[in-house]
Amino acid sequence: MKHWDFSPPPESQLGDREVPIEGEHLQGKRIALLITGGIAAIKAPLIARALRKEGADVVAFTSQEALRYTTIDALEWSTTRPVVTKLTAAAEHLSDSAPFDAYLVAPATYNTINKMRYGIADGVITSALASAIGRMERGRTKIAIAPTMHGSLHNSILTESLKTLEAMGVYIVPPREAYGKHNIPDEREIVVEVCRLVSTSPLKGVPILVTGGPTPVPIDNVRRLTNRFSGRLGAEITEELYLRDADVRLIHGEGTYQPPAYLPYQIVRTYDEYLASILETLSQKPYRFGIFSAAVADYKPELVLPGKTPSGGALKTINLVPTLKVIEEVRAKFPDLHMVTFKYQEGVSHEALMEIAQQRIKRGYRAIIANRGEEMGLGGEQIAYLVTADRPPQKMVGKKEIAKAIANYLEQVWHNNS
Known part of the structure; x- marks a missing residue:
């Protein structure tokens, strides 16, 4: 059983009938x-x-x-x-x-x-x-x-x-x-x-694809290699766009986190399923934007073993081979899709991160969300930068702010092109 020490609650700036503001989608309504x-x-x-x-x-x-x-x-x-x-x-x-x-x-x-x-x-x-x-x-x-x-x-x-x-x-x-x-x-x-x-957003009814979460690669039928990214940011982006009434769909890699049930999403279990689902989804209707926040596996085992490999050292060596770069496959097959891609780095300076993002811009990608593992907010929030060819990098602190900035960027692009 839990024990309470009978201490008073922490002080709050909210009055008795006030509520914590979690969004602005009904502001002034x-x-x-x-x-x-x-x-x-x-x-x-x-x-x-x-x-x-x-x-x-x-x-x-x-x-x-x-x-x-x-x-x-x-x-x-x-x-x-x-x-x-x-x-x-x-x-x-x-x-x-x-x-x-x-x-x-x-x-x-x-x-x-x-x-x-x-x-x-x-x-x-x-x-x-x-x-x-x-x-x-x-x-x-x-x-x-x-x-x-x-x-x-x-x-x-x-x-x-x-x-x-x-x-x-x-x-x-x-x-x-x-x-x-x-x-x-x-x-x-x-x-x-x-x-x-x-919603009166310009994105109302606009088809948008979002990806998020890890993309595990199997070793055998029960073991797999994955990464520590949960996919919460992809869900946050999807929710922001959904609240603006965009025709949004999330492809979410299987991991420890599951998006809210009210969002339109599908779960994919492996990297191969992730790639196939993206290509199939994009072929079904003319998506205008693609936001690729998934932490995609860069390598996979050369050979997937059948069944469950017995314990005791049979997996001392796993030969890994590079996976296809999903964003490059998408760009080649769907050149009209306006893509927002992500770049995560560790062990580099801010200047080096911006240069890496700019190099991707020069290769024809429209917008990059770049961040470093070493740079976090005072409360441990994720810090990222929206990098495009036509304006200075925009700093964003926290997943909600990142999601909002991406949605605002898409609204501006859609408005300018309409």
Whole structure:
């Protein structure tokens, strides 16, 4: 058992109702959180705070049924705004004086979904949604709903209503399926979908391939050679692009780290599978950008042994041969792909690293992310430099900043070429 020494918590600069800001994708956005009468309403305060962590200003609307599962105090604490619980003379459901960028119905019950589809406006939630649909049809807002209900309630009426709403432009957040029910997704997953919905990034819908993680090479059926890189940066880059609603896909080498389930990714187990997957993926549609952050194996065993090699010294010597340079293969087969490649070095000066990056630029590569193992931030953060032919190297500290800088660079390139 763990033992607590009864000491007070460390001091924090955050006030009681403040949240740590984790992103800016909802900065300046007003979100109406509409809470209906399902048990999943107990998650509403957590959803509100998760939205605020991306910078959103959140106002909660609740039905009377919803207040059986959550409370006004909890929602006011989590949003820092008064909760709208009924239709009043102030006409909060119309939001004329302060319109919302998006309406999120979470949870969305069977009853509310079907009323929404048929235009019934008989309470604060359905009346707010009737107004929201009118705004959506004029291109002034977005609507997302997160259906949650017991599986037996998923009937042909619900299916027809969901299809109708989707055809109108309402985004349906896919539920988390478990125990015969449509369950509300994790708060972060809901927030990610809202970010994508309201994104105005130039990269919206642009096909982008990202690679990350190690690319192990097998020795026999159970042993392999790999490196220590986890692939977290590749996932961070993918998430940043996904939040901007790019059509992004991550090819991630198998290791100790697995990307968040809501990201579009596939796992590859070996270097050979990695190379084959990249070439196949790029041939499927016209990807505009490729970001190659994977720690690719430079060597592989000349011979892969069958089965499990017995212990006791049979593997004293392993002959290694060079692997194909993946970025060179890609560049030769897909010359129109705008590539962002990575260069990691140890035991060199900063000046030498920049020269190595510039040499790659001179060979025709568009952008290099260069870093040294010896250079880290005060908190041990990764430090890297974005090197291109047309501007001074840009210093980036930490994986989030690296991911954001790459996404900003791609936005600029896409804008300039559009």
